[in-house]
Amino acid sequence: MAIGTHGDVLPFIALGHRLLARGHGVTLAAPAPFEAMARRAGLFFQPLGTAADYEAVIGQPELWHPRWGFRPMFDFAMGVAETTCLWLGATRARGVEQIVVASPLAWGARLAQELYDIPSATLHVMPFLIESRSDPPGLPGLPLPRILPASWRAWLNQGADKMAVGPFTLPPLNALRQRLGLDPVIRLRHWWNSPTRMLLMFPDWYAAPQADWPAQAVQLGFPLVDRFGDVPAMAPELEAFLAAGDAPLVFTYGSAMRQGAPFFATALAICRRTGRRAVLLAPQDGQIPKPLPPGIIQLPYAPLSALLPRSAALIHHGGVGTVAQALAAGIPQLVVPVAFDHFDEGRRLKDRTLGATLSRRAFRPARAARILGRLLNDPAVAHACAQAKARMAKSPDPIIAACDRVEELAFLAVERGSAPKATRASRR
Missing domain, CATH: 3.40.50.2000 (Glycogen Phosphorylase B;)
Incomplete structure (x- = not known):
């Protein structure tokens, strides 16, 4: 499940194509305009919104504002979160074993992980969305001089996140979570990461791993998937x-x-x-x-x-x-x-x-x-x-490495009993 533009979605198509070759059934859930690319790769497709919905987001001049550009895409993510969460839950209710690999904006996947205990991984294609006090990413519209200590820049980044992102995104997200019987989210950029597995699709020589990155993060490499x-x-x-x-x-x-x-x-x-x-x-x-x-x-x-x-x-x-x-x-x-x-x-x-x-x-x-x-x-x-x-x-092919991690997640899910009962029985 991926929300974004070509650079966000194509790695998921490549991952799905490789998993398909390994004998798995694969569905890509993404904005409607990516259907043709998904089907060329042999994947089933579940549209997130309509082509007109996506074009309305892409066509907004605000999307390209350094400070406010996140708002149109976050609106889109929020608009499809509940339906995609319920779609995943309905699929699981039919006894289908599921492993979900989701982009950070695929909030429906995170909701489904919490509601239905679906084994899930968050796949990051860029280091920009990984917080760190020792190597904070550079935020758009907030050009901080590099002479500032890293901890200061991280503090200012968190302040910008709290002032700009939180008030815009958390009220509708937490209203949805309340309807679903879930506790409220405090920090969006903490919550959108799966607590079980994060796949970082960039190499360590480009973004060095940091001691305060989430323990479940696994760094792989750049996927070349055009x-x-x-x-x-x-x-x-x-x-x-x-x-x-x-x-x-x-x-x-x-x-x-x-x-x-x-x-x-x-x-x-x-x-x-x-x-x-x-x-x-x-x-x-x-x-x-x-x-x-x-x-x-x-x-x-x-x-x-x-x-x-x-x-x-x-x-x-x-x-x-x-x-x-x-x-x-x-x-x-x-x-x-x-x-x-x-x-x-x-x-x-x-x-x-x-x-x-x-x-x-x-x-x-x-x-x-x-x-x-x-x-x-x-x-x-x-x-x-x-x-x-x-x-x-x-460098080893990061898509192959990502497939290995996804299959490992599937194995662990069966071992701990979070796969559907019909599936567990058929595995014995």
């Missing part, structure tokens, strides 16, 4: 473009962005200044000026795992799935963060000499061109990117 996206292979016109000249710059502002016109206008100006070719990835019409000059191509989507190894640099919003693909390709990144984890991912890249960040206000042709020139010509950046690429290449 083959399960909208288009599994590169379009012939993109293949021809790549073969016709130097490695291009790649610009993307994410699969869900609807207000990317200023970003792509700056992208074209950067290319004019630098004389570089470029690939512009924008799934929605109206974001890119037409006609495009020679040496520039625009597509709605391309698999980054195939495109980025043949590219010079990636300029993007800072989504963790996009970050991981550029790390695997060994190319520098310029992050222009918008909201959510984008600021935290940009900080981690900068700290590791893997890229740079520019605010949307500072993302102007002259300045961005200078920074890209430095990234492309700095030996230290090239060395760091090569190291990241080598680490990614030799």
